[in-house]
C-alpha cells in the first residue's frame with residue numbers, strides 16, 4: 001500500500017509518500033481500498049507538533065476515508081467485498097488501503113461520490129454533536145459559526161439551515177459573497193472586524209443562542225461574551241495555536257495563556273454554558289456515532305445536506321493540501337486521493 005507519512009515535525013514538505021505491505025483485516029475488521037481521504041485541521045496541528053492526541057512522529061495521520069471493501073475479517077457479517085463504504089479511522093487514513101473495525105464503517109448511498117463521502121464523517125458528526133445532540137438548535141436560533149467556510153463550518157451551516165436557525169459566520173473576506181449565497185445572514189471578517197462587537201450589533205445587543213468556536217485563545221472569551229441569556233458555547237479546537245507553517249512555541253503559548261478560565265458562579269448568574277467536544281475522544285461510543293452517521297447519510301441521500309468539497313490533492317501533493325488549508329484558501333473540505 002501507499003501512505004502519506006508525517007516524517008517529522010515541520011513544514012508541509014515533511015509529508016512524504018512511502019510504500020508498505022498491505023494490512024490484513026483482523027477479526028471484526030474490514031479492509032477498504034481507499035478512493036478519498038479527508039484532511040482535517042488536526043492533521044496540520046499534528047505536523048506542527050501541536051496535537052497531543054497524535055501518535056508519536058513519524059506517523060500516518062487521517063481520520064476518515066471512503067472507498068470499497070476488498071476483504072472482510074472473521075466474524076464480519078454486515079459487509080461484503082465490493083460494498084461502497086465510508087469510515088472514520090483512528091489515524092492512518094492517508095493510505096490507499098486501511099483496515100477498520102466494521103462498527104466504524106457505513107454503507108454509502110449509491111449516488112454519493114467517494115469524494116463527498118470522505119468529506120462527511122469528521123465534519124458532520126462534530127457539527128451534529130454540538131448543534132443537534134447537545135445544542136438543541138431550533139428554528140429562529142442565532143448561531144455564531146467561526147470559520148464558517150471551513151470543513152466543520154460548512155457542515156454546521158447546513159445543519160442550521162435545516163433547522164431554520166440563523167447563522168452569523170466569521171471567515172476571510174474573500175469567502176463572504178459565497179457564504180451569503182449559501183444563506184449566512186451576517187458575515188464577519190475576523191481579521192479586520194471585532195467579531196464580538198459585530199455579533200452584538202447584528203443581534204441588537206442580545207447575542208447568540210449558540211457559538212461554535214475552534215479558534216481558541218482569546219476567541220473563547222469573546223465567543224462566551226457573545227452569548228445571549230441561556231446561550232451555549234461549544235469549544236472544540238484551537239486553530240489559533242497554529243501561527244505559521246512551522247511550530248512557534250511562543251505563538252502557541254500565547255494562545256494558551258489567552259484562553260479564559262470559566263468560573264461556575266458567574267456562569268450561573270449569566271445563564272450561559274460552555275461545553276467541550278472532541279470526536280477523537282469518543283472511540284468507545286462507536287455505536288452512538290454510527291447512529292448519528294446513519295442519520296446524516298439519510299439527510300445527504302435526501303438532498304438536505306450536500307457536502308462541499310473544496311479541492312482534492314493526489315497523495316504526492318499532500319504537503320500542498322496542508323499549505324492550502326494553512327493559507328486559509330479552502331472553502332469546504334480538502335481531500336487526498338491515492
Ligand SMILES: NC(=O)c1ccc[n+]([C@@H]2O[C@H](COP(=O)([O-])OP(=O)(O)OC[C@H]3O[C@@H](n4cnc5c(N)ncnc54)[C@H](OP(=O)(O)O)[C@@H]3O)[C@@H](O)[C@H]2O)c1
Nearest residue numbers: 040041147150151152171172214236237239277278279328
Ligand atoms: N473537537 C473535534 O472533534 C473537532 C473535529 C473537527 C475539527 N475540529 C477543529 O475545528 C476546526 C476546523 O477544522 P476543519 O478541519 O474543518 O478546518 P477548516 O475550518 O477547514 O480550517 C481551515 C480554515 O480555518 C480558518 N482559520 C482560522 N484560523 C486559522 C489558522 N490559524 N490557520 C489557518 N486557518 C485558520 C481559515 O478560514 P477563514 O480564514 O476563512 O476563517 C481556514 O481556511 C479546527 O480547529 C479543528 O481542529 C475539532
